[in-house]
Amino acid sequence: MSSEPESFDVVVVGAGPAGLAAAAVAAESGRRVALLEGSPWLGGQVWRTSDDPVVRASRLHSDDPVVRASRLHLPRFTSPEPVQENPPTSHGQTPPQPARTWINRGQRAGVAVFPSTTVVAAPAPGLLRTDRGTDFAWRRLILAVGARELFLPFPGWTLPNVMGAGALTLMSKTGLPVRGKRVVVAGSGPLLLAVAAELRQHGAHVVRVVEQADLASLIRFGLALPRLAPAKLWQGLGYAVRLLGVPYQTGCWPVAAQGHDTVETVTLTDGRRRWTDRCDYLACGFGLVPNLELAQLLGCQLDPTGVRVSHRQETSVPAVFCAGEPTGIGGAERALVEGQIAGFAAAEREVDVARLQAARVRHQRFANALARAFALREELKALAAPDTLVCRCEDVSHRELDHCRSWTEAKLHTRCGMGSCQGRLCGAATRFLYGWELPSVRPPIQPVPLAALALPPSRSDLETHNPAP
């Protein structure tokens, strides 16, 4: 347990594209920067591989404090291993080039990286507490906490091997054997194509990809792509080529999954007819939703699409910045731009902030077009049967929630949202299904050992580590 917080000019939370870029440019500007990441990997979900430097460092030293600390929940720090330019592979992958570029830039500029370290509370202004019981004092804070998949309840969605679309890819990249497995990929968003391509690369038999959006809206989106983002077009074509032979069906969605111990079949529909596919995995995600808990905890104002930010990525709370998916779902390239802007803004390099504004606007247009093209259809609100569970932590059914008018009422009458995930899953689902507001947030924002919360910040912490005005 540390009572003395480590003090930094800039603390960045989240080591995906936005966080890596923010940390690197802030450190290159001479600021003392800490980068906190809840997982053992750098690169976030989008760039996750089994071979990133932190993973390699951990396994080269089986007694590595990061590994031991993450197992034992001990508050231990370590300085990261030097990054190799071209690390060898074990699962046949290397970290994607942009990830390596940004990790190396951050490393050279002296970013202090803290993997497997999750922020759980903000006990005082300018102070963050982690699940290791350690505190970080900041003058500027950059939230780059990414997004998660939207899961919507349908009969059978709680069966083992019904997973998120991105989730199955993430797990296959870190050792889950999918070779020869039959996988149906379903839900919504460009992620589905990337997922199917990745799974195929890992040897899975992708039976079918079903996208709930209509062909017409995808064609409109496709036609606008060259204007919005040429790189995305090539990326999309690349996936299409790798997916040759896999049916990609638009205007289709899953209605139920069946199986005994694990999922065995999934029933799909195009709105007129229904059919059933055999599968070992159903990889199903209805797009992405921003991770907002930390911003909410800090009192940042929200817009309908995410955290409200200025052109400098500054939130409504002074000295707190936000970049990437939490400000609105727009992908890795947008996150890189916003991350750099946040890093420059935190280092008060306003010329560089201005230089990136055109790119920022362009990526925002892409994000808006993305949201329009993959808007969720009304039929998805009717998938849950009365006995379908909506809250998986406390096993609360659609029947129990259907008559509630708000999140507060649901909490009063059921235990919806009061389990381990703290409403992260059912909060987004009930917002879509019933139109409820997002649940409010209170610390700790992740379940933690009591010891991690026990010590209040010392008086001197409060006096010396207030953020700059």
Place this chain on the structure above:
Amino acid sequence: MAESVTLTVNGVPVRVPAGTTIAAAVTAAGVTRFRRSVSGEPRAPLCGMGICYECRVTLDGLPHSRSCLLLCADHQEVRTDE
């Protein structure tokens, strides 16, 4: 040949490549039920990124460990369905 680590899942030794998550090792060991829900349903990983808590296992005696965020190491003892 990549480095490998050996751990036990419900007492059965499992050998996996280094860099494998506990969640993947549990699946590789043939276990499909990671935990039992409050009404007794079998559950397994959903989100793969530490959000949903469906992949909880007991790791070296420590309950509620999110297996999708933890890497395998030699001599670990994993128990599911507790």
